[in-house]
Amino acid sequence: MTYTKTILPQNEGENTQNNDKSKYEKALEMYETNLNDAEVQATVKQIIEEKVPQNDTLNVKKFLFGSIELTTLSTTDTEEKVLRMVEKVNRFDREYPDIPHVAAVCVYPVFTELVSKSLEVDGVEITNVCGNFPSSQARMEVKVAETQLAVADGATEIDIVLPVGKFLSGDYEGVCDDISEMKQACGAAPMKVILETGDLETASNIKKAALLSMYAGADYIKTSTGKEKVSATPEAAYVMCQAIKAYHEKTGIQIGFKPAGGINTVMDAIIYYTIVQQVLGEQWLTNKWFRMGTSRLTNLLLSEILGKETKFF
Template identity: 65%
Template sequence: MEKNEPTQNKYDAALAKYNTQLDDAEIAAKVAKLIAEKVPGNHTEEVKKFLFHCIDLTTLNTTDSDESVMKFTQKVNQFDNEFPDLKNVAAICVYPNFAEIVKDTLEVEDVKIACVSAGFPSSQTFTEVKVAETAMALMEGADEIDIVISVGKFLSGDYESMCEEIQELKDVCKEHHMKVILETGALKSASNIMKASILSMYSGADFIKTSTGKQQPAATPEAAYVMCQAIKEYYDKTGNKVGFKPAGGINTVNDAVIYYTIVKEILGEEWLDNQWFRLGTSRLANLLLSEIKGEEMKFF
């Protein structure tokens, strides 16, 4: 047991630098106040165009096929021709076995290829399998990797195993951005979300992301608020800048504007760039496009 003590303490020591004892009701009240006061002023065309440019356009269906993913990617290619005045989505997000199809089909510049990996969405498989899957996704053309923390290990207090696995996967990703999904709906409390955010950043996350979209509740403004607070405090203490990605359950333009507002108010203008802010969704693209164009659009 003694041999493990220093490593165990390393993670507790990292957490000890932050206030992780948060009051859920207090967070909910702060979020409600922020939404009421700040969101209405952000419902502008400029903000909606920016949000569109932050979308990780996602297809993660059991029914996905080479053909359906190719068509999905071709829509992104066509977008530039049909809407020359708008900036395209930030990335296309698919399962790892479709990375090559996206790479071969994608013709537009500045749209990244993101792959969910490492036993997504449950994260319940061997670390060796997670490493292999991530390496293969990168080899097939992924620019970015989205992984899920080992939620069970986190909830049972085994921070060491959880963090070492994230570090190992970051070593595989090297310079490629690795987004770490906390699955906030399973974490239940603001304190757990704060702890998981800090540990993920400490272990090498380039982005922290709310949810897989496969478990309810998915993204919530309260979880986003806590995660952005964690990013800010981590940046203030270490100088390391980490991105934020809400995903799952972003069903309306207003939802997206709420997340934009939280990022703007907590992290500031510096994070309002699609290098540091993404939205994981498929539904939102048409909704934003419809509001920007003032008519119903079913482009994607």
């Protein structure tokens, strides 16, 4: 994926009060960010009731399987555990040639070199969580070093966490400066920014965080780390997709979307698929632009695709 720098609003011809605002605050003013949570909930409920049933199909389930980022991000991860996961990806590609392989394998950077050397399937990305995941609370020098080392070891995509504390304190410029610096550390590797939507609480905050992340250099925006009490929700996904759509209409830049955390059932996955379909359209329904961060869903989807209970992963 090629990153194209977005042209931000300029200062020329603006009054002194407006000049005191950062370029990112000016960017936010170009969008509607004052959202009503109840209205968002009602719209999402309507989408689920009216549109989801038509997507409960075999083809959609195969697509969803091919959009999974097979993930292990546990304190108890070992080289042996990670290697077993990668070997299953390799074996699946040989044993089930008619079913799409997963989109990516997602691990901590300490395991990147191992994954890079053992992964045999073309088209499966190596995703790393970087920048002091999941809190994003570290000196920038540490975040940058971790990210650069991950890319050097073979990571092809990088997931970072939005500095939520800075966002909630209103330091939007600081948030964007952090994301921009991390984007530079990624080099050519696409960068996903995790908004941690459960901590942002309101639809308005989620939309602002999404827009700021995209203007600061995100190639994807992602809902959650899966480490907080509230992870992905259909309402957060809807708002993020609306932000992606508005940003694309204004800039022409396509941004990917990744729900993650709390995707526990096949129907959960179909709901997220349907929201992307209804808000963003078919252009986003590829395993490049739509990803799901989940591992528990792999066997559930595979069982429904094959028509029998299967525990491959």
